[in-house]
Structure formats: structure tokens, C-alpha cells
Amino acid sequence: MGVLERLKSQIYQALTRAAQEAREEGRIACGQIPPFTLEVPREKAHGDLATNLAMLLSRAAGQPPRLIAQVLLEYFRGGNRIARVEVAGPGFINFFLDPSWLYEVLPEVEAQDESYGCSSLGQGQKVQVEFVSANPTGLLHMGNARGAALGDTLARILAAAGYDVTREFYINDAGNQIETFGHSLEARYLQLLGHDVPFPEDGYPGQDLIDNMKSLIAEVGDKYVAIDPRLRRERLVKYALKEKLARMERDLTDFGVVYDVWFSEQTLHDSGAVENVLRELQAKGYLYEDEGALWFRSALFGDEKDEVLVRGNGTPTYFAVDIAYHQNKFQRGFKRVVNVWGADHHGHVPRLKGAMRALGFDPDRLEVIIMQLVRLFKGGAPVRMSKRTGEYITLRELMEEVGRDAARYFFLLRSADSHLDFDLDLAREQSSENPVYYIQYAYARICSILRNTEAPLPRAQEAVLEALQDPAELALIRKIADLPGEILFAATSLEPHRLAHYAYELATLFHGFYTTCRVLTEDPVLRAARLVLVNACRITLRNTLGLLGVSAPERM
RNA sequence: GCGCCCGUAGCUCAGGGGAUAGAGCGCUGGCCUCCGGAGCCAGGUGCGCAGGUUCGAUUCCUGCCGGGCGCGCCA
Numbered sequence: 001m002g003v004l005e006r007l008k009s010q011i012y013q014a015l016t017r018a019a020q021e022a023r024e025e026g027r028i029a030c031g032q033i034p035p036f037t038l039e040v041p042r043e044k045a046h047g048d049l050a051t052n053l054a055m056l057l058s059r060a061a062g063q064p065p066r067l068i069a070q071v072l073l074e075y076f077r078g079g080n081r082i083a084r085v086e087v088a089g090p091g092f093i094n095f096f097l098d099p100s101w102l103y104e105v106l107p108e109v110e111a112q113d114e115s116y117g118c119s120s121l122g123q124g125q126k127v128q129v130e131f132v133s134a135n136p137t138g139l140l141h142m143g144n145a146r147g148a149a150l151g152d153t154l155a156r157i158l159a160a161a162g163y164d165v166t167r168e169f170y171i172n173d174a175g176n177q178i179e180t181f182g183h184s185l186e187a188r189y190l191q192l193l194g195h196d197v198p199f200p201e202d203g204y205p206g207q208d209l210i211d212n213m214k215s216l217i218a219e220v221g222d223k224y225v226a227i228d229p230r231l232r233r234e235r236l237v238k239y240a241l242k243e244k245l246a247r248m249e250r251d252l253t254d255f256g257v258v259y260d261v262w263f264s265e266q267t268l269h270d271s272g273a274v275e276n277v278l279r280e281l282q283a284k285g286y287l288y289e290d291e292g293a294l295w296f297r298s299a300l301f302g303d304e305k306d307e308v309l310v311r312g313n314g315t316p317t318y319f320a321v322d323i324a325y326h327q328n329k330f331q332r333g334f335k336r337v338v339n340v341w342g343a344d345h346h347g348h349v350p351r352l353k354g355a356m357r358a359l360g361f362d363p364d365r366l367e368v369i370i371m372q373l374v375r376l377f378k379g380g381a382p383v384r385m386s387k388r389t390g391e392y393i394t395l396r397e398l399m400e401e402v403g404r405d406a407a408r409y410f411f412l413l414r415s416a417d418s419h420l421d422f423d424l425d426l427a428r429e430q431s432s433e434n435p436v437y438y439i440q441y442a443y444a445r446i447c448s449i450l451r452n453t454e455a456p457l458p459r460a461q462e463a464v465l466e467a468l469q470d471p472a473e474l475a476l477i478r479k480i481a482d483l484p485g486e487i488l489f490a491a492t493s494l495e496p497h498r499l500a501h502y503a504y505e506l507a508t509l510f511h512g513f514y515t516t517c518r519v520l521t522e523d524p525v526l527r528a529a530r531l532v533l534v535n536a537c538r539i540t541l542r543n544t545l546g547l548l549g550v551s552a553p554e555r556m
Numbered sequence: 557g558c559g560c561c562c563g564u565a566g567c568u569c570a571g572g573g574g575a576u577a578g579a580g581c582g583c584u585g586g587c588c589u590c591c592g593g594a595g596c597c598a599g600g601u602g603c604g605c606a607g608g609u610u611c612g613a614u615u616c617c618u619g620c621c622g623g624g625c626g627c628g629c630c631a
């Protein structure tokens with residue numbers, strides 16, 4: 001918990017006590033003290049913190065808010081950290097803190113260093129983030145790329161907030177699409193070997209499958225031509241799947257994403273987990289047969305209609321397997337299970353949550369982040385994707401085009417709820433127009449200053465930090481002090497884009513400070529204090545970029 | 557038709573029930589004796605529409621309009 005969080009919680013409690021005492025003595029006629037806000041106001045003129053408590057009490061008490069505020073202040077014992085209090089506007093109570101709190105921030109940052117910003121909110125609870133989980137029959141596209149940036153940064157944020165995080169990739173290595181995959185591979189394999197066979201109508205048309213089969217032929221030649229087609233497809237699938245997954249893992253690693261678990265769908269079939277969960281639902285009376293299929297009464301749990309779990313041909317649907325998979329997640333002891341899904345899967349959410357409820361799990365422990373689609377722009381026009389030909393821009397190509405840092409940052413800048421227009425030209429721009437370079441430039445500038453100091457960096461405890469009085473200095477410290485709160489908020493709301501904006505704002509304040517205040521001045525006291533400030537800014541910026549998975553270069 | 561997401565500045569987007577709604581890009585004009593000018597400063601326009609809840613609504617609710625995505629014994 002940072003300095004600001006501690007002060008906030010002290011004032012919050014003092015306000016609560018003041019309200020209680022005023023009520024007991026009959027000065028304010030209200031019942032329970034409602035939950036109120038205590039926030040940093042947008043306007044600096046409104047103080048360092050402001051509360052709406054008086055306005056909230058006004059209705060129940062039948063007294064005007066400004067009067068209640070005055071009464072509250074009579075009872076308020078906030079301690080010596082508060083320089084001034086005022087009642088303002090419709091009934092806000094504004095607190096002006098003694099500036100000394102700002103100077104406590106810097107030693108704290110320095111001492112905590114790499115863990116500055118972290119908290120123990122999660123108390124070591126196990127949380128899983130499952131993301132990307134791309135169909136292994138293809139390549140990673142823009143939707144997967146956005147999911148990768150989002151899921152990974154979410155995982156980093158949750159870890160920083162004190163959770164024990166597991167990153168998981170669910171491999172769809174069973175079911176219909178694997179059948180189709182097999183037939184597609186088989187056609188490519190035979191075609192490459194000169195056989196005139198048709199490509200399946202619903203097959204995967206991309207060049208990537210041809211490449212898979214070329215490399216297989218380089219290894220084993222035509223040895224699968226003459227064998228039983230079923231066995232042949234099995235072999236081709238096994239080979240191509242391995243190659244594709246290895247490639248995905250490599251691409252994701254280069255994107256800064258490292259998984260703890262690669263979970264195979266096939267294992268759910270092999271272990272009997274699918275059968276077991278069907279039996280369990282059956283025993284609870286949530287299944288019924290109709291038209292030869294086995295149905296789940298998902299409408300009972302808020303879904304639009306019931307869903308098929310086992311088809312007429314006896315094979316389980318994707319949904320049935322997904323129920324088994326999520327049951328498995330909870331059985332592994334995760335307190336929170338977070339999924340990152342594309343918007344085209346949103347209809348799946350209520351029925352999966354319903355299934356979890358049917359199985360006796362609290363559906364709120366399953367949190368699904370739905371992210372809207374990505375459109376690529378180049379030269380001001382959208383880049384067309386073709387599902388028909390299987391041609392689209394891949395994650396690998398994106399990284400080659402704009403680099404990992406810009407790619408991740410651009411994905412993280414927008415809320416998941418928002419459609420994302422990805423401007424390839426801007427992302428590739430290595431100039432001031434590109435926000436990611438703007439932030440990194442701030443970091444490189446800091447490192448440059450620190451390189452230019454011949455003496456060892458002064459410790460925060462030794463420096464006279466009160467020498468920092470310039471508005472630009474104070475604003476920068478204030479922003480540095482915000483990081484712990486920002487991470488807490490991003491972790492509870494599962495909104496990584498907050499930190500992308502925070503990084504930019506921090507960089508802006510640093511650049512402003514840099515222009516106004518010369519760090520390496522003649523005055524040794526001021527110089528030492530500014531070096532401490534700059535170093536704290538370096539730590540804060542580095543930690544924030546670390547959460548975004550964007551590199552912090554010492555030189556550019 | 558039903559469901560989910562979105563609608564805020566010319567464009568792309570932030571905005572946690574609060575006070576005078578912000579940023580980037582683009583446009584115009586300034587700032588280099590000195591720590592990296594990939595920087596700084598200044599200039600202006602806006603919450604889709606209509607109701608409701610509230611002391612207070614860009615924020616919550618309802619309806620409408622507009623855009624995206626779903627609604628399969630596909631995944």
C-alpha cells in the first residue's frame with residue numbers, strides 16, 4: 001500500500017467516526033453511514049482529496065448538505081497530516097494535505113524498487129487467466145494478438161496485485177475441426193506429391209498447411225501415400241499440430257507471452273472427464289433427450305434456449321467439452337477463473353456460467369472478458385482480411401512490421417469493450433507521433449541523466465527532498481504516488497488499458513519536469529533531491545512498462 | 557425478431573454517480589549558451605435523440621436511432 005492509500009484510508013475512517021459521533025449526539029439525523037467516496041478531485045483547486053459524504057447524508061437527515069459538512073467537520077479528527085479543510089460547492093469536503101506526504105513517496109519507491117506498485121490484494125489466491133487458445137489449425141491473427149496482449153498484461157497485473165497467477169492456453173486438438181484439418185492436410189500432402197485430389201470444400205485453405213506438408217515431405221517423403229487414409233490423417237495431423245503449436249509458442253514468446261500450462265482438449269476425452277461431467281449433470285436432472293440428442297436445460301440458468309451436449313451421432317459438442325474443461329479449472333483450486341474471448345463468442349458466456357451453476361460452482365468466480373474486434377488500417381484504409389482464402393495478417397507479421405513494443409502498447413491502449421482500429425502506419429512511426437516511443441524516450445532520457453552523474457546516486461534518506469518545490473516536481477511526485485492505486489484498480493476491474501494511459505501521463509509529467517527543471521544543477525542540495533526524484537520516476541516507469549510487456553530501453 | 561458491445565472534438569479514443577468533460581493524431585504559431593528537440597508551450601470545437609431515477613447523470617435505468625458481433629447436433 002502506498003503513502004496515498006494509507007492517508008486515504010485514515011481519513012476515510014476518521015470521517016466515518018465523525019459521522020457516527022455526530023449521529024449519536026443527535027446532530028445529524030440519519031441511519032447507517034452509507035459507503036461514500038474519498039477521491040483525488042479533478043480540479044487541483046479542490047484540494048488533494050474530496051468526499052461526498054455530506055451530500056449522501058443529506059437526504060436521510062433532511063438537512064442541507066453544506067450544513068452537514070460543517071457538523072461533520074466539528075467532529076472530524078483527521079490528524080496532523082491535513083493542512084486545511086473546506087466545505088465547497090454543493091457540499092463537498094475538500095482536504096488539503098500537508099505537502100510532507102509527497103516527500104515520503106520517494107523513499108518508499110526507492111526502497112521497494114521492483115515491487116513498487118505491488119500489493120497483497122489477492123493474498124496469494126490462485127487465479128487463472130486463459131487467453132488466446134487459438135485454433136491450432138491456423139495461424140495467430142489480429143484477434144489472437146489482441147487477446148495475447150490483453151491476457152498477458154492482465155496476468156501481470158493480477159500477479160502484481162498479489163495473486164498466484166497461472167497463464168493457460170487451451171489447445172483445441174480434438175473434435176470436428178481436427179477432422180477437417182486432417183482432410184485438408186491429406187489433400188495438400190497428396191497434391192504436393194502429384195496426386196490429383198480435390199481440396200475439401202470446408203477445408204482450411206491457407207498457405208500455412210501447404211508449408212506444413214512440405215516440411216513433412218522433406219522428412220518422410222511419400223511414405224504415407226499408400227497407408228490406410230485414417231491412419232494417414234492421424235499421422236499428418238499429429239505432425240502438423242506439433243509444428244503449428246511450436247510455432248505459436250515461439251511467436252507468443254517473442255511477443256512476451258509465456259504460458260504456464262498448455263492444456264490439451266484431447267485429455268478431457270481420454271480421462272473420461274467429459275463423460276463424468278455429463279453423468280453428473282444427468283444425475284442432477286439437468287439433461288434430457290430429444291430428437292436423438294442429449295440436451296442441457298441451460299434455459300433454466302438464464303440462457304436463451306437449451307443446448308445440445310451430445311449429438312445424435314453420439315459425439316459431444318464443443319460446449320460439453322468446455323463444461324468439463326471449466327469444471328476441471330475449478331477442481332484445480334482456482335479461486336478466480338478469467339477467460340479472454342473474442343466478441344464472436346459472447347453468446348457462449350451465459351450458458352457456460354449456467355453450467356457452472358448447475359455443477360454447484362459460483363458463476364461469479366468465472367469472469368469472461370469479451371474483447372471487440374480489431375480492424376487494421378494502412379494508408380488510411382482498412383486492410384481487408386479474407387476468410388475464404390485464409391489470407392490474413394499474422395501476429396508474426398505484425399511484430400515484424402511495427403515491433404513488439406508498439407504492437408503490445410497499441411492493443412493495450414484501448415478498453416476491451418471498444419472496437420480497435422489499429423493504425424499500422426502510426427505504430428511503425430519511430431517518432432513523436434507514436435505514443436510508445438514518447439514513453440520510452442522519457443525512460444531513455446532519465447537513464448541518460450543518471451549516466452551523466454559522476455558521483456553515486458544519492459539515497460532518498462540522505463537528500464533534502466523538501467528542496468523539491470516546483471509545481472512540475474510536485475505534480476510528478478503525485479503521479480508517481482498513484483501507481484499502487486492504479487494497479488489495484490486495474491486488477492479489480494480487469495482493465496489493463498488504465499496502465500497504458502498511466503504510463504503516458506507519467507511520461508508527459510516527466511518531460512514537462514525535464515523542460516522546467518534542470519536536474520544536474522550547481523546547487524548540490526537541489527541536485528541530490530532531483531536525482532532522487534528522477535530515479536523514483538525511472539523505477540515507476542520501468543515497473544509500469546514491465547506490466548505492459550513493453551521494453552524500457554536505456555538508449556534509443 | 558432476440559441478445560451482447562459501441563455511439564464523447566475533424567479522426568482514433570480516455571473518462572471510478574460529483575464541481576469548469578480530457579489525451580493523441582491532424583492544423584496554426586512560438587521555444588535550442590546548458591542534463592538526449594523522439595522534447596516543451598500556446599491556440600477550439602464535443603457527451604446520438606427522448607424520457608426516468610438522483611441533491612447531482614457523459615456515467616445508472618427505459619425507449620428510439622445509428623454501427624459492430626452473435627443467435628448451428630460449428631468451434
